[in-house]
Amino acid sequence: MDKFSIRQLADGLRAKKFSSRELTAHFLKRIKTHDGKLNSFITVTGEQALQQADAADARIARGETGPLLGVPIAQKDIFCTTGVRTSCASKMLDKFVAPYDATIVKKLHAEAGGVMLGKCNMDEFAMGSSNETSWYGPVKNPWNLDCVPGGSSGGSVAAVAAGLAPAATATDTGGSIRQPAALTNLTGIKPTYGRVSRFGMIAFASSLDQAGVVARSAEDAAYVLQAMAGFDPLDSTSVERPVDNYVAALSTPIKGMKIGLPKEYFAEGLAPSSRACIDLAIKKLQELGASVREISLPNAPLSVPTYYVVAPAEASSNLSRYDGVRFGHRAEGVKSLEELYKRSRGEGFGAEVQRRIMIGTYVLSHGYYDAYYLKAQKVRRLIYDDFRRAFGEVDLVLGPTATDVAFKLGAKTDDPVAMYLNDIYTIAANLAGIPAMSLPCGLVDGLPVGMQLMGNFFDEARMLNVAHQFQLATDWHTKRPGGFE
Amino acid sequence: MAYDFVERGWEAVIGLEVHCQLLTKTKIFSGAPTTYGAAPNTQADGVTLGLPGVLPVLNQDALRMAVTFGLASEAQIAPRCVFARKHYFYPDLPKGYQISQYELPIVAKGRLAIELDDGSTKTIGITRAHMEEDAGKSLHENFSGQTGIDLNRAGTPLIEIVSEPEIRSASEAVAYLKKLHQLVVYLGICDGNMQEGSFRCDANVSVRRKGAEKFGTRTETKNVNSFRYVEKAIEFEIERQIEVLEAGGKIHQETRLFNPDTGETRAMRSKEDANDYRYFPDPDLLPVVCTAEYIEAIRKSLPELPDAKRARFERDHGLSAYDAKTLTSSRELAAYYESVVAASGAEAKICANWVSTDLLGALNKLGKDISESPIAADAFACLLKRIADKTISGKIAKEVFEAMITGEGSADDIIKAKGLVQITDESAIVKAIEEVMAKNPVQLADYRSGKDKLFGFFVGQVMKATQGKANPDALNRLLKAKLQG
Helix, strand or coil: CCCCCHHHHHHHHCCCCCHHHHHHHHHHHHHHHHHHHHHHHEEHHHHHHHHHHHHCCCCCHHHCCCCCCCCCEEEEEEEEEEEECCCCHHHCCCCCCCCCCHHHHHHHHHHHEEEEEEECCCCHHHCCCCCCCCCCCCCCCCCCCCCCCCCCCCHHHHHHHCCCCCEEEEECCCCCCHHHHCCCCCEEEEECCCEEEEEEECCCCCCCCCCEEEHHHHHHHHHHHHECCCCCCCCCCCCCCCCCCCCHHCCCCCCCCCEEEEHHCCCCCCCCHHHHHHHHHHHHHHHHCCEEEEEEECHHHHHHHHHHHHHHHHHHHCCCCCCCCCCCCCCCCCCCCHHHHHHHHHHHHCHHHHHHHHHHHHHHCCCCHHHHHHHHHHHHHHHHHHHHHHHCCEEEEEECCCCCCCCCCCCCCHHHHHHHHHHCCCCHHHHHHEEEEEEEEEEEECCCEEEEEEECCCHHHHHHHHHHHHHHCCCCHCCHHHCCC | CCCCCCCCCCCEEEEEEEECCCCEECCCCCCCEEECCCCCCCCCHHHCCCCCCCCCCCHHHHHHHHHHHHCCCCCCCCEEEEEEEEECHHHHCCCEEEEEEEECCCEEEEEEEEEECCCEEEEEEEEEHHHHHHHHECCCCCCCCEEEEEECCCCCEEEEEEECCCCHHHHHHHHHHHHHHHHHCCCCCCCCCCCCCEEEEEEEEEEEECCCCCCCCCCCEEEECCHHHHHHHHHHHHHHHHHHHHHCCCCCCCEEEEEEECEEEEEEEEHHHCCCCCEECCCCCCCCCHHHHHHHHHHHHHHCCCCHHHHHHHHHCCCCHHHHHHCCCCCHHHHHHHHHHHHHHHCHHHHHHHHHHHHHHHHHHCCCHHHCCCCHHHHHHHHHHHCCCCCCCCHHHHHHHHHCCCCCCCCCHHCCCCCCCCCCCCCHHHHHHHHHHCCCHHHHHHHCCCCCCCHHHHHHHHHHHCCCCCCCCHHHHHHHHHCCC
């Protein structure tokens, strides 16, 4: 059952080939068997999952149908879930149990009838590109346990890649869905900023954060995203606009689709072996009738420095609420208010989070704001304009997701800048607010290579369509890591 | 004022910052109620607590009220205004930042005309008014060495109204503050309760030599919660600064706290200790756009403002400036007076006299507000109607009024119960006159021999005989005729 697509699972449930309880128990058992090697879950909600499965079975028995009804899903531990710890992989929130559900949790479980298997590991407060900053320890890449799965949604991708969950939610602030999806042979989509509600998703950088999904195919991703997307009055930045039918759009032929290849994305820095895989994929898309042309995103090289001003600035502000007063870690034996703050935050946050709070505080401080934050916002505008121009010429933009395949655990932990450069191809989409996805396009030395598609605002359906048509013509996305049978 | 600094060649420069709580049912960024005086932390929802994952959504009522204030103070309403985060750590500030407005406030360049002691008017500029959320309260008593936090007030909508430094004395400051207070209460956007902190004032004070161009160094005196205290605090601060400067000292830019028990201000924190608030636009909230149509709709719904009402009362009702000012001091009082005029059909001046002298006098004795008047406007109108239709005389009306105040019933009930109906039957009056003449032959003879002054004696006697109920006009006319023989 762990090989089935979401459509096959829904069909099987509807046809009563298996119950949601059986399906859920199967995945729970796989988690128990295999997660010791991966560390992809922070919390497994076995009992609650079986209850949700029973509820789904009852709904199915009443004749209800739905593409996710009774289908198990894993949640990134950044989404608030009533009664279940939401840690954001931080010691700060190790004991935090939210009194409310995130909007997407409501949509996926209460409404669509999906079953929550548990809460996935991640980089602490989603700050990281290797899942090594988690308070609960690093996640291993199922394709090679010595390698990182990417980050920050490392637990989500590891669980899905290893077949411990059919799909998982994830979040993407600078590439946290796409880069780990690329490193684990998954299809991951970050929708347009404002397409999916951020309510109940613990904020890292509010103007960049967007929730999405990691799955084993574009089709699976389309089903899950369909259930997550939509306007939410509780999120002022969510957009009131009807959601396209992603699933229906999958089967459209892509003949005549205009795809742009930004030259800045195929320059120095991209591993030649990865490039070779992407070149072959481009050829395949051309065979399917797409036309390809080179384009330029001249400000793309400024993405990383721009991001590392904007994201830490917002993070330093968003993380101010963790002060040890109302919830979260509180230092013991403090003698003054100042000590309460300093020690609670010093003990509760890991090194990477502290580094970003300091960078963010610096760039927002008096006398530096104009030189850093304001300047970064201006560059951000230029990056946005680049994409606006590009989408006047082409339907989609294609490039690599990551510079190379998964790297070894610990390889970049001492070099923050090298770590930050992992996101060089993914960050621009967040800065511009456009949708982007990663899908598998090859293996190098047994490790997956991903390619990235970027679309115009609210053009998720077109991206998923191209990805699906590519997946109908190729079998990279069907490859599974060994050792998780 | 005990101290005339102007004569000693000094000039005071004063600017006021007024925090005005808006009368919305719910908080500025969430649906939590704003009820005052509830049990601690019962008015705090997830947004108020700053829980991880929650997001602010602007209360449209708060926006409407802020725009209402802007229009009433003849200010510019920003077509696009922005919320910004103001960062500082304090236990009663749940998120570690206050959502406020910084560079682009909703209201700018307003003005308020105040009346000075000598009767002249002066216009004080309003630099800006911005929307923001209130903080909670820290309670330092009853927690043995600890601090209690009550977040009920956190998130209550405020507008902070900043005046230009155009105020030159404590009495001007009070006049400005009273005028502002009257305006916001009139507009129905603030309850104006200074004890409960709904209307709070910080005073920026500096002094300079008369004729100097540069401002002196200013101090900010915080949270002075009555008109009287504002006056005292500013007077003290002016005097203190002049003393320091005359002794060759320097004024330090600092925040000071007023102590109502001593009437003095003392230094709280210096500029060096001031926070770097690290303002930046709140990425969780979109810029607020006010269209011309939106602003016009609010302009149309503005109530008649105090100054316009006052002018109308003088012009159309023929009231004295004094009466017009008294009767427009609050919107409720003006409305009461106008209902009385409309319902009684009596002359406006008479109504004004009764309301401003008799009713307000009685209410004052009872310590009640016009809204708590024991006599409703229509009941009051009834009393005046009975004077107009000559059922009772003005003198008897005072007696009826006293009875109405103590709740003895309606004017008609009291007139009936006490048999106070005026005697207009001329034959009855003539009869009483004849009896009095018969009983007082000596006075009659004296009158007829030229002692005109005795006319009053006869009026008194007849009134006594009729228990004051004889119609005074008829009595005068008939008595004159009878006495002449």
